[in-house]
């Protein structure tokens with residue numbers, strides 16, 4: 632089963648808004664999943680998390696969330712590294728209470744270091760974070776994201792190597808991969824290869840529960856500039872959906888278009904028309 636998630640609360644959510652109202656609005660629109668955006672900060676309120684959980688269970692909504700942007704698991708500054716790890720652990724812990732399945736994390740910046748040195752630093756930080764899994768987030772996935780700029784840690788291979796070691800699965804963002812390579816990764820063949828690579832690293836039917844991001848994207852030689860609505864971009868998004876259908880990909884595709892619920896429904900409707 633593949634869900635299409637709105638990235639944050641729908642724009643049509645009645646005021647005063649909030650995640651619970653947003654879940655009701657998304658459900659009313661016919662959307663079955665949401666990525667909750669904790670990109671500025673993680674709300675450390677267990678009662679609110681329980682309310683999110685009971686609402687999502689009642690409406691049968693599949694939940695993911697996005698951890699704060701202010702994370703660099705490759706920071707050489709001990710205070711910044713510790714704060715980064717804490718933000719990720721907080722997001723995972725609150726996700727556990729809220730019934731969120733997977734937390735998207737932007738792992739790190741290279742800061743001019745050799746990628747293998749950065750890799751080892753990120754790996755160590757992930758090991759420190761994962762020590763808390765049994766106690767704080769036994770049922771939540773840490774989804775290290777594939778990133779859109781060459782200065783950012785997060786090629787598909789990097790996030791897969793770490794994920795394999797810790798029994799987790801990454802957040803795969805083909806739009807970021809498209810931007811990072813200044814225009815590649817936008818065809819059936821390349822997406823097939825992407826899924827083959829993904830499956831080759833991870834155990835047991837990994838395509839059955841994926842955490843995917845997708846949107847149109849503006850890019851140049853330095854990679855990602857900003858996200859775009861599907862119709863304003865060069866993304867061959869209908870072909871991408873065909874690949875997902877053909878390969879039986881399950882889990883959730885978070886639509887990160889600025890058109891939020893409109894493009895989420897566009898993808899969901901197009902996918903429903905495909906014959907599997």
Ligand SMILES: [Zn+2]
Nearest residue numbers: 697735737776
């Ligand atoms: Zn992201």
